[in-house]
Amino acid sequence: MNIADQWDILTRARRSVPVDVHQLTAALGVRLKTAFLAPNISGMLERVGEKFLITLNTGDSYTRQRFTLAHELGHYMLHRHLVGDGLDDDRAYRSTNVGKYHNTMIGPKEETEANKFAASLLMPSESVNREWAKPGSTPAQMASLFGVSEHAMSIRLGVPYEPA
Numbered sequence: 001m002n003i004a005d006q007w008d009i010l011t012r013a014r015r016s017v018p019v020d021v022h023q024l025t026a027a028l029g030v031r032l033k034t035a036f037l038a039p040n041i042s043g044m045l046e047r048v049g050e051k052f053l054i055t056l057n058t059g060d061s062y063t064r065q066r067f068t069l070a071h072e073l074g075h076y077m078l079h080r081h082l083v084g085d086g087l088d089d090d091r092a093y094r095s096t097n098v099g100k101y102h103n104t105m106i107g108p109k110e111e112t113e114a115n116k117f118a119a120s121l122l123m124p125s126e127s128v129n130r131e132w133a134k135p136g137s138t139p140a141q142m143a144s145l146f147g148v149s150e151h152a153m154s155i156r157l158g159v160p161y162e163p164a
């Protein structure tokens with residue numbers, strides 16, 4: 001599958017609410033599994049032969065796993081040439097040396113790009129704006145609708161985050 005086909009698949013996936021990021025991963029030809037990773041590791045992206053494998057930390061919440069998956073897909077789509085054998089992301093989404101790999105090609109710039117990719121994938125502006133315009137919308141209800149944390153949704157909406 002070429003990269004243009006992959007961006008088409010991604011564009012189509014962004015139209016549903018919530019975005020089915022697990023189905024998207026399969027459609028892109030990326031393998032996915034969950035495992036008990038070290039508590040400070042949220043995700044891994046590894047090259048396995050010609051393919052890529054993403055591993056999520058079983059111990060993380062559902063919304064966190066979704067965000068991590070979207071972040072790793074960001075590295076896959078944007079930084080495939082820098083991944084080498086693989087990379088680990090710590091809880092702050094920084095390539096770290098405490099996991100299996102220590103990828104120094106992935107720096108703060110790439111992490112910011114992957115975070116923006118993830119936010120844009122899980123909370124596309126078209127559907128966020130449409131839902132937010134509906135009467136009675138709250139950040140909590142929006143977060144639940146899009147399958148993201150209330151914190152992530154508050155940042156996306158540009159409203160203060162007030163934990164209950």
Ligand SMILES: [Zn+2]
Nearest residue numbers: 089093111114
């Ligand atoms: Zn990362």
